[in-house]
Amino acid sequence: MRKPLLYSKNIAIGRNGAGEKSHRGDDVTPLGNYRIGWINEKSAFRKFFGLTYPNVEHADHALKQGKIDLDTYEAIARAHSYGQVPPQNTGLGGQIGIHGLGSGSLSIHRSMNWTHGCIALTNDQIDQLSQWVEKGTLVTVK
Numbered sequence: 736m737r738k739p740l741l742y743s744k745n746i747a748i749g750r751n752g753a754g755e756k757s758h759r760g761d762d763v764t765p766l767g768n769y770r771i772g773w774i775n776e777k778s779a780f781r782k783f784f785g786l787t788y789p790n791v792e793h794a795d796h797a798l799k800q801g802k803i804d805l806d807t808y809e810a811i812a813r814a815h816s817y818g819q820v821p822p823q824n825t826g827l828g829g830q831i832g833i834h835g836l837g838s839g840s841l842s843i844h845r846s847m848n849w850t851h852g853c854i855a856l857t858n859d860q861i862d863q864l865s866q867w868v869e870k871g872t873l874v875t876v877k
C-alpha cells in the first residue's frame with residue numbers, strides 16, 4: 736500500500752535550489768523521476784535513500800551539450816534499462832538522495848537550504864518515511 740509523504744515545511748534542498756543539475760558540485764537538487772536505488776540505514780545522515788540519478792533524460796541532455804561522452808551516456812542508459820543504479824561518478828554528479836539530519840543542526844535545517852543537492856528531512860521525518868519506502872519506490876522531484 737502506497738502512502739504519500741505528508742507535506743512539511745521542514746524540508747531542505749540544495750543550496751542553489753532545485754532545477755537542472757549541470758555538473759557535480761553545483762549544489763542543485765535535480766528535478767525529475769527517479770527510483771530508490773539503494774538504502775543506507777547506517778548513514779551519517781541517519782538514513783539515506785539513494786536516487787537513481789542521473790536518469791536517461793539528464794544523460795541525453797548532457798550528451799547533447801558535450802558534458803558527458805557516449806560511453807558514459809550508454810552506461811547510464813544501460814543501468815536504467817536493467818533497473819540498476821546508474822554510475823554515480825560522472826560529471827553530472829551522483830549520490831543524490833533523501834536523508835535525515837543525523838547530528839546536524841535542526842535550527843540551520845529550518846532556516847535554509849543546506850544540502851549539496853539532496854533532499855533533507857528531520858530525523859523524525861526520515862524515520863517516518865522509512866516505514867513506506869523501499870528499494871524501487873518511485874520518487875518525483877518537482
